[in-house]
Amino acid sequence: MAKERILLWGGRSQARVVDAHLRLQGRRVGYIFDYSLDEPQFETSAEFLNTPEHLSRVLSRCTGFVVCIGGNLGAQRRMISKHLMREFDLEPVEVISDTAIIDPEATVGKGVQIMSGACIGVATTISDFAIVNTNATVDHECLVGPGVHVMGAAAVAGCVTIGADATIGTNATVLPKLTIQSGAQVGAASLIRRDVSENSVVVGVPARHLRTETRIVDTSVVAKLRG
Structure with a gap:
């Protein structure tokens, strides 16, 4: 796995946990992408990217990806994952x-x-x-x-x-x-x-109904990615 370069989409806590697990298993994170940050929120030797243009330049070098978005953003996580698979032929990594x-x-x-x-x-x-x-x-x-x-x-x-x-x-x-x-x-x-x-x-x-929230999926960043 010397040439492995896994992309982590997200540079916050979930990415930190994922990065730690992958390192323990001898796997290599090559890139971290988070358009909402100026730098990742943890120490890492991976290259950090924060614009779609920068990410587009390295996607061909990635050997797999993990979308490190937790909380109630499951629909967003799935959308990004499917886009990376369909448009860039990247394989999702199980952590x-x-x-x-x-x-x-x-x-x-x-x-x-x-x-x-x-x-x-x-x-x-x-x-x-x-x-x-x-x-x-x-x-x-x-x-x-x-x-x-x-x-x-x-x-x-x-x-x-x-x-x-x-x-x-x-x-x-x-x-x-x-x-x-x-x-x-x-x-x-x-x-x-x-x-x-x-x-x-x-x-x-016991649980009671508080409100209803419609899932919102933001496609603006993936739309800017180019192969």
Whole structure:
């Protein structure tokens, strides 16, 4: 892997965590891109880029990528990932901590990020570009959709379905056999004991509906990239 040059899209905390895991596994991050920063928010030997023009010049040298955008930006993470795959033929890199526990009967998709101490149960599917963060648990027979973010120490019980781009907040608990629909946001430490509708924001113990938020995807930066 001497010639490996992985691109990290994002220069904040999620990128720092991803960079650390890749280095521990002997992999090389060659470039970090973040158009919202003047410099990355952590020390790195990778080349930093902050304009689409600069990124365009090095895309042909990249051997893979990780989109390091967490929080409730799953739809944005998926859009960027698909653009890099389709327009530049780049391969997404799976970032899986050596301390994560993934059952042999679980299925893990492309470009997933599964962090330290995460636990994935029997017959569970973690779809493309999902994040399962530190010490989060996703129990048996769950379906975690593309772009989902299960935040640190969240507990998702068995037979739960989580739709695309939904977010399960830190320390939240989702009871068995429920459905969290696409784009929903579950607040930190909330208790989910009934289904959550699409694009709903729910908080509390037990969780209650707070508001509805439409997912917004900004294509302005990827539109400026040139091969």
